[in-house]
Amino acid sequence: DSGVTQTPKHLITATGQRVTLRCSPRSGDLSVYWYQQSLDQGLQFLIQYYNGEERAKGNILERFSAQQFPDLHSELNLSSLELGDSALYFCASSAGDGGWDVESYEQYFGPGTRLTVT
Amino acid sequence: GQNIDQPTEMTATEGAIVQINCTYQTSGFNGLFWYQQHAGEAPTFLSYNVLDGLEEKGRFSSFLSRSKGYSYLLLKELQMKDSASYLCAVPNQAGTALIFGKGTTLSVSS
Numbered sequence: 001d002s003g004v005t006q007t008p009k010h011l012i013t014a015t016g017q018r019v020t021l022r023c024s025p026r027s028g029d030l031s032v033y034w035y036q037q038s039l040d041q042g043l044q045f046l047i048q049y050y051n052g053e054e055r056a057k058g059n060i061l062e063r064f065s066a067q068q069f070p071d072l073h074s075e076l077n078l079s080s081l082e083l084g085d086s087a088l089y090f091c092a093s094s095a096g097d098g099g100w101d102v103e104s105y106e107q108y109f110g111p112g113t114r115l116t117v118t
Numbered sequence: 119g120q121n122i123d124q125p126t127e128m129t130a131t132e133g134a135i136v137q138i139n140c141t142y143q144t145s146g147f148n149g150l151f152w153y154q155q156h157a158g159e160a161p162t163f164l165s166y167n168v169l170d171g172l173e174e175k176g177r178f179s180s181f182l183s184r185s186k187g188y189s190y191l192l193l194k195e196l197q198m199k200d201s202a203s204y205l206c207a208v209p210n211q212a213g214t215a216l217i218f219g220k221g222t223t224l225s226v227s228s
Contacts, residue, residue: 002160042220043161043205056214090160102166105151105209105216109160 003027004110006091012116018079021113025072025093031055032074033094033107034066038087049074081117088112122219124206129225130196138191138222140206148213150189152180153205155221161205164191193224201226 003026013019025032034046036059045058049068060066063081068074078085091110096103121143130136142150149168153161167173167182167189179192191204203221210217 002162004160043218045215045217048215056212058215102149102168105149105166105207106163107216109162111160 002108002110004091004093004108006089006110006113008113009111010114010116012118013081014118015081015083017081017117018077019081019115021076021078021089021091021115023074023076023091023093023110025074025091026108029093029095029108030072031094031096031104032068032072033092034060034074034076035090035092035109036087037090037112043090046076078115083117086115086117088114122206122208122217124204124219124222126220127223127225129227132196132198132226132228134196135192135194136196136224138193138204138206138224140189140191140219142187142189142206142208142219144187144208144217145211147184148209150180150182151207151216152189152191153207153218155203155205157202164204196226198226198228200224 005024007022030051033048037043046060047066048056052068063079066076090112092107094104094107123141149166151166152164155161165180172181177194182189203223205221206219207216
């Protein structure tokens with residue numbers, strides 16, 4: 001158990017819909033990262049938040065957005081869903097000061113949310 | 119940009135030693151990281167190398183050659199539970215994200 005929690009575990013929804021994925025980081029970690037993992041693309045970095053502020057953006061679509069709340073939990077919002085958005089979505093957290101050092105790269109992943117768009 | 123290459127699949131038997139290679143191309147370099155991911159589960163951090171050479175951690179060791187853009191993960195005394203995908207990762211050029219390889223799926227048989 002990494003200490004990172006994600007809900008829900010599974011989500012099935014239709015094209016065009018909007019969903020929200022939730023993540024709580026390990027106790028004491030201020031950084032949260034979101035990743036998408038599909039069979040053909042592998043693990044892709046989407047976005048990072050540190051202590052409530054966006055710190056880095058990866059391959060995140062404009063239809064997707066995220067935020068980190070004062071209690072440090074984070075939510076990833078996916079809208080206008082398409083079939084291709086079906087994937088495993090992981091949240092990870094790390095210690096460190098929000099910069100990119102070894103402490104940031106040693107990330108602890110949650111169990112993931114499996115999203116299926118039909 | 120970044121490019122990471124790993125073999126797609128490998129097989130080995132219990133008790134054996136296996137070496138999983140990773141080659142990378144990156145403009146900057148802040149270290150190379152290995153993660154293990156069992157099917158349907160979350161990736162877990164295994165090791166990192168910043169300097170050239172071998173880092174040993176129990177049955178697992180990781181090697182890095184920065185001049186060659188090459189790393190390997192060495193797994194000794196293989197056990198069935200080592201059957202998993204092994205992901206090699208490097209920071210992107212800006213140092214703001216981890217770029218993962220597509221992973222090497224290792225199957226350990228008895």
